[in-house]
Amino acid sequence: MMTDNILEIRNLGVRFQTDTGVTNALNDVNFDVPRGKVTAIVGESGSGKSVTANCIMRLLQPPGKIVSGSIQFNPSRTEPFDIVAIRDRDPRIYELHGGLISMVFQEPMTALSPVHRVGNQVSEAILCHRDVSKEGAMAEARDMLRRVGIPNIDTRIEMYPFEFSGGMRQRVVIAMALVCNPEVLICDEPTTALDVTIQAEILTLIKDLQAELSNSIIFITHDIGIVAQIADYVVVMYQGRVLEIGTVRQVLKDPLHPYTKGLLAAIPGNVPKNVRLSTIATAVGDADITTPFPLKSVGDGRLVSLP
Amino acid sequence: MSNDDDLILKVRHLSKTFDKHVALRDVSFDLKRADTLGVVGESGSGKTTLARCILRAIDPDVGGTVEFNSEQIGWVSLSSLRHNELVPLRKEMQMVFQDPYSSLNPRMTVRQIIEEPLIIHHEGNSNERLERVREMLDLVQLSQDSLTRYPHAFSGGQRQRIGIARALILNPNLVVCDETVSALDVSVQAQIINLLEDLQKTLHLTYIFVAHDLAVVRHICNNVLVMHNGVVVERGDVDHVFDHPQRNYTKLLLSAIPSPDPDIRMDPKNRDILEQPEPVVNGYGLVEGPVWHGDHGLLFSDVIFGGVYAVNESKEVNPVFEHRRGIGGMAIHAEDGMVVSGKNVSFKRFGESESILLLDRDPDNGNVGYNDLTTDAAGRIYVGSLGSSPVFDDGLEPRAGNLYVIDLDGKSRVVAEDVQLTNGLGFSPNGRTLYHSDSRRGQIYRYEVGRNGDLKPREVFHEFETGAPDGLAVAEDGSIWVANAGAGGVAVLEPDGSQHAFISIPVPMCTSVCFGGSGLRTLYIVSGSNGVEGDRNGGVYRYEADVSGLPLTPARVQIPAP
Ligand SMILES: Nc1ncnc2c1ncn2[C@@H]1O[C@H](COP(=O)(O)OP(=O)(O)OP(=O)(O)O)[C@@H](O)[C@H]1O
Ligand SMILES: Nc1ncnc2c1ncn2[C@@H]1O[C@H](COP(=O)(O)OP(=O)(O)OP(=O)(O)O)[C@@H](O)[C@H]1O
Ligand SMILES: [Mg+2]
Ligand SMILES: [Mg+2]
Secondary structure, eight states, X not given: OOOSEEEEEEEEEEEEEETTEEEEEEEEEEEEEETTSEXXXXXXXXXXXXXXXXXHTTOOOTTEEEEEEEEEEOOSSSOOEETTTXXXXXHHHHHXXXXXXXXXXXXXXXXXXXXXXXXXXXXXXXXXXXXXXXXXXXXXXXXXXXXXXXXXXXXXXXXXXXXXXXXXXXXXXXXXXXXXXXXXXXXXXXXXXXXXXXXXXXXHHHHHHHHHHOOEEEEEESXXXXXXXXXXXXXXXXXXXXXXXXEHXXXXXXXXXXXXXXXXXXXXXXXXXXXXXXXXXXXXXXXXXXXXXXXXXXXXXXXXXXX | OGGGGGEEEEEEEXXXXXXXXXXXXXXXXXXXXXXXXEEEEOTTSSHHHHHHHHTTSSOOOTTOEEEEEETTTEEEEGGGSOHHHHHHHHTTEEEEOSOXXXXXXXXXXXXXXXXXXXXXXXXXXXXXXXXXXXXXXXXXXXXXXGTTOOGGGSOHHHHHHHHHHHHHTTOOSEEEEESTTTTSOHHHXXXXXXXXXXXXXXXXXXXXXXXXXXXXXXXXXSEEEEEETTEEEEEEEHHHHHHSOOSHHHHHHHHTSOOSOTTSOOOOOOGGGGOOOEEEEEEESXXXXXXXXXXXXXXXXXTTTOOEEEEOTTOOEEEEEOOOSOOOEEEEETTTEEEEESSSEEEEETTOOOEEEEEOOOGGGTOOEEEEEEEOTTOOEEEEEEOOOGGGTOOXXXXXXXEEEEOTTSOEEEEEEEESSEEEEEEXXXXXEEEEEETTTTEEEEEEBOGGGOBOOOEEEEEOSSSEEEEEEEBTTSOEEEEEETTTEEEEEOTTSOEEEEEEOSSSOEEXXXXXXXXXOEEEEEEXXXXXXXXXXXXXXXEEOSSOBOOOOOBOOOOOOO
């Protein structure tokens, strides 16, 4: 039987050992990614969002090392497996990268080649992973580029990424990430480098595609506004730990953890004008947010790291 | 002016062109002391360019002015000072940058970084300077043992504090913050915003706060400028602008903000609302005299090849009547006809070919004909005469024209003189101001309207640096939409003379504008041919305006018996 969660992350620990010392980037991270939903991971810089994503993609680079835990992956196309446990040469890694999970990064040029035409790059992504003819791949590429809202496909596919605006490039990256119909799409701050108007277009695009293709999406951001608009579920991270998990309305409308409350109180858009912004430190006050209390269930499916 | 003392900055007609790219176009505003002015807009809209032009970090184009109310010497024109004369004033104006990483020299200690401006301005001896640096550290809440450390040893928020301490050590009055909190996490951002607000109160600072985060701007600013393509498209009280945006661009920008409340769904507007004017018809020599008629649609004339045409909203063109070339202005007349001006001013009933003379050439005044005309609320006609000019190649000495009014009884009189090349005419919404383009002088005049439609002596309302003002139309909100001949588009001016938008058409020869369509929300823009006389690529464009045009009263002047 398929479970309702496409990913189940348990007790994940990651450590970076460098000349200057040891960083415990992730400590006992636990959360589920429900199938066909958008799960947002939100937290400040350095809280471990990207490291978590890299673990799921098996992209964690030395000196980073997974020191504990498991990532149970329950795809519908193949047998479930633990992403942490499989060895580097395991063919399932190839399947993972070959279309089961795709990733969209903040800076679109990290995913695009500057010297190849856009149409070729997208069709190449199809050819790499699937057994189709060149013509078939190009036809699919055009179709996907049209779906992500690239205008004048005929001329655009002949162009190079530098001839595209930032928003257009990110659309191309999303098209490349989606051509293999991934079961999980991980978006790591995909709109942070974009103007707010372009960001709105990309968020709308991701939402519309998700409704149509019902992929499971992990959306990483530090912007509460984006979380509110795109997520079904929210995972709040702080210093490599998960502090709170719930539905978007539970977490944003009725936060339970003092840190989450502080985070929300620090957003200018949430505070009436002329009222001083509270910093997280003042909002948290005496509450203990550094002791790693295990997540406990507090009803309605909510989890929170409190004593 | 008496209330100038409250102001710290007066910016007028500031433009900046890089190579041929206009990064800033005719920006004007006043800034009150101790206010916080937000500047918002997308990447590339000209925010940083505006900030840098104000502080003279770069030189604005000739013609723009920045006046600064210096604490040392009172009002001074920053834009006309030489760079060495600016140095003493720089103490009063400082900038804090976006990137706390690259804006601090990594090889200098925190003490050296914060102290440097004092050294540049030869202030104090070493001990006094150290004392000031220590005070600044307290002010921005950094510990005293930071003095000997280097920037890399600080977090992003702490580095931003170092940048602020450095900017404030000279006791500036005006501080320009360019994306100062943009790169910071929310909790750090909140600390810096609070710090800036506290410092403003204690030090009586004036801020210009450049940011793309609209929620931050709303939180800390009283007033805001919204920029798009180098133009200030909207301005005013920040709450008012954000709650009641008037301009399409502001609406687009605000609709794109993701609300942190999951129950408030984002409904971003489509970028299409900013679209370029749409071509309606083409193939004329030089289109002029556009006027909207509820039944016929847009009426226009072809100055070069003659004829008056109507184009409806489905872009179908019908000839209205034949006419020799040279009709420069048209108005609707209440008696089911039109007033047209050319060699003379005459009335034509729809469906009839006869012209009835209303105002003949005026040889005593040396004029060679008439150009644009408009009507006032009573139905009088205002029309300008063309003096002789080299443009008309009539071999006469250049001579100015006049502005005439034709009263309801059909009698005419001169209401203003010395108009070099009369063009667009339009009344303000309350009817008390008449705007009038003089294309040769590149100016728009402003007349106060007295009793019986008389005009008081004029003043120059706006001066064009590029191209010439041609036909114009006024909108309900008082904005003046001026065809900018030669500059390829329509300049939108506020009643205070500042320009807040520029709508481009694909050809340089933009000749006139008028509002039409349902609710008078469509701006019709007409153009002349690009090339020589004889070309037929003048046409009509339309553009969805974000305001309604002022309805024009049909002329009611008496028609003489034929
Ligand atoms: N290559 C590395 N070497 C050493 N430490 C690292 C490395 N990559 C990440 N870390 C550490 O791991 C922790 C988590 O980093 P991560 O990149 O996941 O943060 P993040 O939440 O994605 O932050 P941001 O919002 O800035 O992207 C941080 O403390 C960081 O310093
Ligand atoms: N030194 C320069 N030389 C040439 N063009 C420039 C220069 N500086 C700015 N520009 C151009 O002027 C326009 C306005 O740039 P500006 O930096 O003022 O935008 P901005 O609104 O501050 O954008 P951002 O939000 O990205 O900082 C842009 O098209 C830019 O490319
Ligand atoms: Mg990251
Ligand atoms: Mg800028």
